[in-house]
Amino acid sequence: MRGVFAPFGVFDIMPRLVMKFGGTSVANLDRIRRAAKRVGVEVAKGYEVIVIVSAMSGKTNELVGWVNETSPMFDAREYDAVVSSGENVTAGLMALTLQEMDVPARSWQGWQVPLKTTSAHSSARIEEIPTDNLDAKFAEGMKVAVVAGFQGISPEGRITTLGRGGSDTTAVAFAAAFDAERCDIYTDVDGVYTTDPRISDKARKLDRIAFEEMLELASLGAKVLQTRSVELAMRYGVKLRVLSSFEEMDDNAGTLVCAEEDIVESNVVAGVAYSRDEAKMTLISVADRPGIAAAIFGPLSEAGVNVDMIVQNISEDGRTDMTFSCPTDQVTRAQKAMEDAKTSGEINYHELVADTDVAKVSVVGIGMRSHAGVAAQMFNALKNEGVNIKVITTSEIKISVLIDRKYMELAVQALHDAFGLEKAA
């Protein structure tokens, strides 16, 4: 419901698009030019465009390196002031490049928009994006607002950053605030695949994927989009397209991440994900009493252990075995936390067995909600390959299993075949 009252009449406002370019897409002046050409094409179609840019690749790492070398326990407010400068450079250069192409453009730093955030420096959350300033410039004829991604301003007037990958979140937040038709995330991969193409040559690029599926895949390590940006897109219904800035432009390029109802037909399972560096930890013969789970997982959480799957065996003679999984590089920390809890008498167990040779394989798909038998089909496929399942967990749209790491690739390929993912629905 936007409109501009101009002296000579009432005009409909132009459709808007958000385009986000990551570090590799703006790594040097040539790539900035290529990105600007894509922006120019959308402007020619009649869009007003908000471009969100990252720092030129390598720049943020350089700045972070300087901060760490200067001050290992740095003041996050100064970290943010230093690190945000990389995006400012790209924003100015992109605006200049567009101007050279006769596209009316200007750069905006976070505080100029202003993109208002919390004061949680280095991992701030977006609170509000007032649209007045940009709207006024669009009304004056600006066609492209080039916004420095990943940064904002705190209530105290200091520069904040949203944390690594925050440029994706910036892009989605702008798309929501400005009611954009779509938010295109240009990156160095050409979309979301049914599984990792390095593991299965039958992996197929998905045309569409539901927000929920994308969230499960992202948290499983398919690092195409930052999790927070997908959550935000889902909450505000922002259509998100992931596509490569290194391929020819095409309206159907990439993968559209969208609401379930925008997906007409889809496979029951959208994709097969994996996580290589998992460890299976088993506390043997734990005294089974009310509150035992809290007594175990409280100390683990405090020690910074990211517990993923949890399985409790049947209790026998008042004792039970408790199994959980965590990343392999947190095993030592988990062991120490458990030993300390045993010493202090919080918990009592016979032995802690760590199996660091496991991997997690998951099938994800919103179709599971309405299709029974997906779990059975999955377990069958693994059985047929002789893969033993160590732990199972399920959610509404995901089934995950822990297996021996040596079977991981075999399992991924078998499941990709079993669910027929090489063919579109």
Next chain:
Amino acid sequence: MRGVFAPFGVFDIMPRLVMKFGGTSVANLDRIRRAAKRVGVEVAKGYEVIVIVSAMSGKTNELVGWVNETSPMFDAREYDAVVSSGENVTAGLMALTLQEMDVPARSWQGWQVPLKTTSAHSSARIEEIPTDNLDAKFAEGMKVAVVAGFQGISPEGRITTLGRGGSDTTAVAFAAAFDAERCDIYTDVDGVYTTDPRISDKARKLDRIAFEEMLELASLGAKVLQTRSVELAMRYGVKLRVLSSFEEMDDNAGTLVCAEEDIVESNVVAGVAYSRDEAKMTLISVADRPGIAAAIFGPLSEAGVNVDMIVQNISEDGRTDMTFSCPTDQVTRAQKAMEDAKTSGEINYHELVADTDVAKVSVVGIGMRSHAGVAAQMFNALKNEGVNIKVITTSEIKISVLIDRKYMELAVQALHDAFGLEKAA
């Protein structure tokens, strides 16, 4: 007349100091640490310090290079947005370094202070520096405000830069606004000399020099301080000290640029300056009529020729010769401007003779005001060395001569000797 009313009594405000570090003084993390140590010493003495920093040396050139490559006729607003980022990085790193030394410090970008400027992007002038924000933080216990130099904010809310060398001007403006006891400019030379030490090994570092003398020396090419910063210091009575960041700290280090009345004793002549790349241009047989000077120098000014000395010969039969000097690289431009003016009938002359083998040598000193005979002494010294004088101009505190370039070093040495500059007054 500043004071802070605190809940437990009225405290006198602490004395303040401005310290400015140029690009070579903050070229890398080690140098930033060395600069921070100097700041720490002043804080330990009881000063509240405002530190003005330049970009790490080389960074501004890199950014300017990118802008020029992207857009040869760039939008100065975007140029400013890009180029100002270099100072922001140094400011954050300097604040972190000071914090590591347990000195309460924080960084300030131009818009955060805010340093308000005109909208003349890339060569903006400082309009106002409100002191409230920094004063509030000093009152809360901040000991050092690290301010990104060279940048400000326009009335339109966009980032401006003050042009190259603008960090000196920023420093002086802060010293004036915050009533600082002194403004120390740390650079890669250890002070102002009686002449260029590369030309005379008798050159002596001056302990003090008057603003007016410094201005004459700066405009003559002794590039220790930016001219605008000296003008500003003179207007607001800011004591300016030029000193090296590569030498041991010493309260008497460097050269103090100050008001005439703060200099107790001084030589009649403070220094001998030179300018190598001068050209002498003579318009032969110009019709002498009222307004002829305007008819000649108007077109030269419009053509961007920086005319320095002007001499008009005695008129004879209604015609005269007009001589002026300009930088050698502007000779072609001057010739074209004069030919065009002749073609259009604005002026009439017989010939334009360009002598590009001349140099300018000047003696500068506020003592000249009260001492007669300085000119005679200068001309005698040159005569004794057989140096022929081609053009003479004088001001209240400066006498300049154009001579053949081959005699330039000889003339500088002879004048340095003649006025006894190797010894302090």
